[in-house]
Amino acid sequence: MLHATPNGAPVLDPATKLAVDGFLDRYDNPSTRELYEIDLRIFLTWCRTHGIDPLAIRRPQLEAFSRYLTLERRNSTATVAHRLGVVRSFYEVAVDDELLDRNPARLLRVPRVHTDPARMIGLDRREFGAILTAARHHSPDRWALVALLGLMGLRVTEACSIDVESFHQRVERGHQVLSFVGKGSKPATAPIPVPVLRALEEARGDRTSGPLLVRHDGERLDRRTAHRWVKRLGVVAGIDKPVTPHALRRTYVTLALDAGVPPREVQRGARHAKLDTTMRYDVARLDMDRHANHSLAAFVAGAM
Structure with a gap:
């Protein structure tokens, strides 16, 4: 499970830390790594706040996280889609690393982003x-x-x-x-x-x-x-x-x-x-x- 530091940042248990490090270590570009680290920090902090083990999460709980991004953080549709995409990729890698048996985000609903060609x-x-x-x-x-x-x-x-x-x-x-x-x-x-x-x-x-x-x-x-x-x-x-x-x-x-x-x-x-x-x-x-x-x-x- 996640615990909290005095400033509210999540402290990861060994299994979750291994999954996070394994995901972030795939990216050599410092800017990409920093961006994905921020996205995961937001997700993992939300998990800690709700007493959810990230490695035992279920799809309905991920849908609740999606609503949190939209309704409470007021993220744009594009930002929500990006952050959910990072979470889904995180779990895909965890499954591939044999840290999980299944990807709980496989059927997670990600909003479509429509771009005006102009x-x-x-x-x-x-x-x-x-x-x-x-x-x-x-x-x-x-x-x-x-x-x-x-x-x-x-x-x-x-x-x-x-x-x-x-x-x-x-x-x-x-x-x-x-x-x-x-x-x-x-x-x-x-x-x-x-x-x-x-x-x-x-x-x-x-x-x-x-x-x-x-x-x-x-x-x-x-x-x-x-x-x-x-x-x-x-x-x-x-x-x-x-x-x-x-x-x-x-x-x-x-x-x-x-x-x-x-x-x-x-x-x-x-x-x-x-x-x-x-x-x-x-x-x-x-x-x-x-x-x-x-x-x-x-x-x-x-x-x-």
Whole structure:
């Protein structure tokens, strides 16, 4: 069973700790591991509060946990689906590790998340130009961050991980390149366009090593701080919708397709595992350009 520390955090019995450690140890990416650890902590704390042994839980009790996330924690549908997915995966691994005979979450009802295709479309050319200009005028670090996200399609954790050594004096086949570790711990190398290189060199200054992007305290830029930087730049640029680091990555895909880059090449640039992911962006942007509403309005206008 679970016990509680003075601050309310769950203390795991040996069997549960073995199951948790076995699940988390599957993930090498620190950000993924941290996120899943938070999800499991919420679940295990709920179990402790209700006197439930996580390794003896039943599906109806898991349904109660789902209602707790929705009604008491007021998590969004997407967050509930994510956290229940983590719990279900946790039990799948526990069964595979022979710590349980069955997966109590196998038939757990997970809410469907419906995504508006229009939300996949990033900033338009004018909006991205405005935020890039705002970043350049603010500071070299912010300029480099926006360039990495919007002109090279990096994920925010990838951009934060860049060291000066990742690009300084690195040349392959006549191109200065950026080397980094991408999603799934996959190494990646990409050529650096001249406008991005200028931003990176400004951020580098006279340094030859160490993290490229740093916070005001001199520490490496982290995901949360990067999110605040980008959000603030969106306001400064006069963009009347939320701007996040991932929105800038979506902008990379959308504007590359607008520029006529073949989807397969955009897939390679964005490092999407499947072409279907890239094509969803393409469908979303074409749906807006070729929507039936435009044709109908033009047809009716001819009779007025």
